[in-house]
Amino acid sequence: MNSTALFILVHIHLISLSIAAFILLIALMGYVFFRNKRLEKPFAHQSVHPITDVPQLQYSSNHLWLSQRAPKDLYIGIDNFLTRLLGKASFVSCVDSGQTINKGDILGYIMQGSKSFTVLSPLSGKVRKLNDQFHLEGCDSNPIPGNWLLQLHATRLKQESTHFIQQGEMAAWVRSEVIRLRDFLAASLWRNNQSAMAQTLQDGGEIITNLLHEVPEEIWVDFENDFLNFDFPHSPAL
Secondary structure, three states: OOHHHHHHHHHHHHHHHHHHHHHHHHHHHHHHHHHHHHOOOOHHHOOOOOOOOOOOEEEOOOOEEEEEEEOOEEEEEEOHHHHHHHOEEEEEEOOOOOOEEOOOOEEEEEEEOOEEEEEEOOOOEEEEEEOOOOOEEOOOOOOOOOOOOEEEEEOOHHHHOOOOEEHHHHHHHHHHHHHHHHHHHHHHHHHOOOHHHHHHHHOOOOOOOOHHHHOOHHHHHHHHHHHHOOOOOOOOOO
16 A cells, blocks of 8 residues: 555545544533533522512521511411422421420421421410411422411520511522532532542533432431531520
């Protein structure tokens, strides 16, 4: 084979490799595009809709909303941040109407199959009423009629509400919670040998709705202790 023919064959081979590489690149870009299309919009980019028909709306650090309807009487429910993380779930109450509770006492359990975590009371007081119709469907959990956990007559409202997040502070707080959640998930997933999911988060993976539905039970345990109820103070006995 003369040098000219060899030169032509080499160039044909290089062109073939270039075409193959280009096709592979297009396929990879298509995979990334359609993978990202499956991801829900991250919390950081979602608007926090103001609720104008509910007076004195506040939020506790363990993602409960509180709506004061009368002096010291409040409705309590689960906020949108936690609702979006959960998706469809149920609530099992541990308190009864007329029962006196302290801040930090267990109100009940959020359950999703075999997975669960505790919901702690943000205030001390007396349980006025329980909502037997409460449900979580993964949609917004705004404090509207029918979508609350319980009604509480608070006995230490002034002392125990000093660190509540006000409605005007909600957007900034949610943004900071997204960052804290991402850091928590990365650490918990690595610790529990879920390296593939952790690597996705470290590479800029988005926090998606129904995320807690996708993670194993041990992550729920970490979520309760290290994210949701971490450093949750208890009040002195009434």
